[in-house]
Amino acid sequence: MTLPNEPLLVVRGLNIEFGPPERPVRAVADADLTLAPGEILGIAGESGSGKTTLCSAIMRTLPRSARVSGRVEFAGKELLSLSEREMARLRGRDLSMVLQNPMTSLDPLYTIGNQLEEVLRERRRGGAEVRPGGAVEVLRRVHLTAPELRVRQYPHQLSGGMRQRVLVGMATAAAPRLLIADEPTTALDASIQDEILILFRELRDTAGSAVVIVTHDLSAIRRLSDRVIIMYAGRIVEEGPTAEVFRAPRHPYTRALLGSLPRIEDEEVVLQPIPGQVPDLARLPPGCAFAARCPVALDACRTERPQESTVGERHRVFCWQAAAGGAA
Amino acid sequence: MSATAEERPAGAGGLLGARLWRSGAGRPPLLATAICLLMVVAALGGGAIAPYVPDEADFTAILVPPAWAEGGSLAHLLGTDQLGRDMLSRLIAGARISLLTAGAAVLAGGTIGVTLGLAAGYLGGVVEAVIMRIVDAFLALPFILMALAFVAALGTGVGNIILVMVLTNWARYARLVRSEVVSIKKRDFVLLARVAGLRPRQIALRHILPNALTSILVLAVLDVGRAIILESSLSFLGVGIQPPDVSWGLALAEGRTYMTVAWWLTVWPGLAIVLAVMSFNALGDWMKAGFDPRGRL
Numbered sequence: 001m002t003l004p005n006e007p008l009l010v011v012r013g014l015n016i017e018f019g020p021p022e023r024p025v026r027a028v029a030d031a032d033l034t035l036a037p038g039e040i041l042g043i044a045g046e047s048g049s050g051k052t053t054l055c056s057a058i059m060r061t062l063p064r065s066a067r068v069s070g071r072v073e074f075a076g077k078e079l080l081s082l083s084e085r086e087m088a089r090l091r092g093r094d095l096s097m098v099l100q101n102p103m104t105s106l107d108p109l110y111t112i113g114n115q116l117e118e119v120l121r122e123r124r125r126g127g128a129e130v131r132p133g134g135a136v137e138v139l140r141r142v143h144l145t146a147p148e149l150r151v152r153q154y155p156h157q158l159s160g161g162m163r164q165r166v167l168v169g170m171a172t173a174a175a176p177r178l179l180i181a182d183e184p185t186t187a188l189d190a191s192i193q194d195e196i197l198i199l200f201r202e203l204r205d206t207a208g209s210a211v212v213i214v215t216h217d218l219s220a221i222r223r224l225s226d227r228v229i230i231m232y233a234g235r236i237v238e239e240g241p242t243a244e245v246f247r248a249p250r251h252p253y254t255r256a257l258l259g260s261l262p263r264i265e266d267e268e269v270v271l272q273p274i275p276g277q278v279p280d281l282a283r284l285p286p287g288c289a290f291a292a293r294c295p296v297a298l299d300a301c302r303t304e305r306p307q308e309s310t311v312g313e314r315h316r317v318f319c320w321q322a323a324a325g326g327a328a
Numbered sequence: 329m330s331a332t333a334e335e336r337p338a339g340a341g342g343l344l345g346a347r348l349w350r351s352g353a354g355r356p357p358l359l360a361t362a363i364c365l366l367m368v369v370a371a372l373g374g375g376a377i378a379p380y381v382p383d384e385a386d387f388t389a390i391l392v393p394p395a396w397a398e399g400g401s402l403a404h405l406l407g408t409d410q411l412g413r414d415m416l417s418r419l420i421a422g423a424r425i426s427l428l429t430a431g432a433a434v435l436a437g438g439t440i441g442v443t444l445g446l447a448a449g450y451l452g453g454v455v456e457a458v459i460m461r462i463v464d465a466f467l468a469l470p471f472i473l474m475a476l477a478f479v480a481a482l483g484t485g486v487g488n489i490i491l492v493m494v495l496t497n498w499a500r501y502a503r504l505v506r507s508e509v510v511s512i513k514k515r516d517f518v519l520l521a522r523v524a525g526l527r528p529r530q531i532a533l534r535h536i537l538p539n540a541l542t543s544i545l546v547l548a549v550l551d552v553g554r555a556i557i558l559e560s561s562l563s564f565l566g567v568g569i570q571p572p573d574v575s576w577g578l579a580l581a582e583g584r585t586y587m588t589v590a591w592w593l594t595v596w597p598g599l600a601i602v603l604a605v606m607s608f609n610a611l612g613d614w615m616k617a618g619f620d621p622r623g624r625l
Contacts, residue, residue: 088526099519106520107535108539109538118530118534167520
């Protein structure tokens with residue numbers, strides 16, 4: 001077992017590139033992150049900011065065409081250098097994932113029970129500590145109604161929310177040490193998003209799993225996570241304790257992101273979009289990628305990439321303004 | 329329990345039959361299905377339902393016309409050939425040979441092609457490149473020419489005919505399965521199976537192959553028709569089934585000499601070939617409309 005205070009997941013200098021080497025598209029650049037056992041980490045950012053690519057790199061499910069460098073250490077093991085066989089042994093057991101789209105993530109040819117049993121069988125075969133009970137028990141743990149009936153049904157007979165519960169149940173059948181949830185609620189109705197999110201907190205509380213939740217839904221992160229990472233154009237721009245980042249965001253992008261959440265003022269919904277566009281990952285400016293859209297950009301922002309500066313306990317930001325104390 | 333009872337019909341959603349029924353392919357082609365079934369019954373029943381032994385000569389009843397024609401007799405419904413052998417019995421025996429060779433060729437060629445196609449599509453890389461170039465080479469040759477060449481090299485006989493048919497048909501399965509696997513591989517449930525920690529072999533056999541099965545089935549049914557033509561052609565050319573075995577193609581070749589005096593010697597086997605091939609094709613097309621509405625096959 002990992003000692004307390006010893007991180008469960010350490011990512012150092014992770015770079016992920018696609019496309020021709022002469023003109024690479026850097027989906028993730030110089031990513032560093034640390035996750036403690038039992039911690040819930042939220043990763044937020046717009047589409048194309050590299051959130052999903054980062055998770056795929058940890059799970060080692062990137063397409064073969066991706067060029068990955070850096071280190072990903074999980075419980076002391078360097079994942080990037082493991083063989084596919086060793087990786088398969090970790091997946092599902094210690095390292096699990098909930099996918100983005102519950103509608104298409106189950107095999108249409110098998111019943112729910114069949115698919116759950118298959119995963120459970122694989123867990124037991126690998127000598128994993130399986131939480132007690134069979135498929136029905138798995139479904140009961142994720143509060144699916146009438147689990148005895150569901151195990152006999154096919155995926156097309158279940159709603160999206162029900163299927164997402166099945167997927168969460170499947171991912172957590174062996175009480176993984178790390179669960180990665182990639183936009184777990186994006187495809188669901190707003191009314192059931194919360195119910196799914198609660199499952200992740202339950203998993204942490206009952207099984208002690210660490211959870212990485214990737215989403216562009218900031219309110220979900222605010223309610224659920226201990227720590228938050230904000231990504232922009234493939235780079236981490238700010239990281240810190242959730243409460244602090246939401247109370248006092250230091251990066252102009254984080255502030256813009258929080259400002260773009262719909263608010264209700266005087267009975268009117270106020271929408272405040274971020275002006276400009278996400279830059280092309282193949283043609284990033286030499287300085288800060290956000291400079292072109294930043295309301296407080298300095299000259300240095302356009303020419304030089306911002307360095308990490310610590311602005312509080314475990315709160316770091318990549319911004320010249322914040323470093324100078326100007327935007328604080 | 330009432331809820332369970334209600335769910336059950338829809339619960340069959342994963343089964344081939346139910347999916348085909350719901351598929352919107354329309355009514356199944358009844359006549360074609362009936363002919364295919366009749367052929368299967370004839371092949372399985374063989375001697376039990378044939379009125380005579382198919383290669384038993386009866387020199388007292390040579391070239392007897394069909395029962396309804398002038399000079400015909402009820403003893404030989406479809407008439408007899410130049411050696412007095414009963415045409416109906418010979419057609420039934422021919423059905424057995426046709427289905428046996430076609431079935432064996434489809435099964436064996438399908439198995440080889442599906443295995444190689446699955447390996448190529450799933451593993452990719454060098455394995456895929458090598459397998460698919462061989463497939464391209466096999467598909468580039470006209471199949472009847474290739475078959476003639478193989479027969480010339482291997483010799484005739486039922487076993488060799490099946491072998492030749494396998495050599496000419498496996499590549500089509502490999503190509504179909506590879507393309508299916510490449511597209512199924514990208515679907516979310518395969519990614520889920522990976523992140524759930526299933527081993528590659530399990531993913532390939534339990535999740536990818538079953539999802540490609542409907543397309544394989546359609547190709548197999550269409551291929552039965554094609555195989556019947558190939559066997560008949562080879563037998564007609566004299567390099568396929570050899571007497572005393574009976575084949576429709578062989579019967580056609582033997583009857584050619586008597587075409588002007590005894591039309592039934594060529595019409596019945598010819599009709600049998602045409603009906604059988606058309607029926608299997610119609611059945612396959614109907615399945616294709618249900619399973620493969622985008623027409624990728």
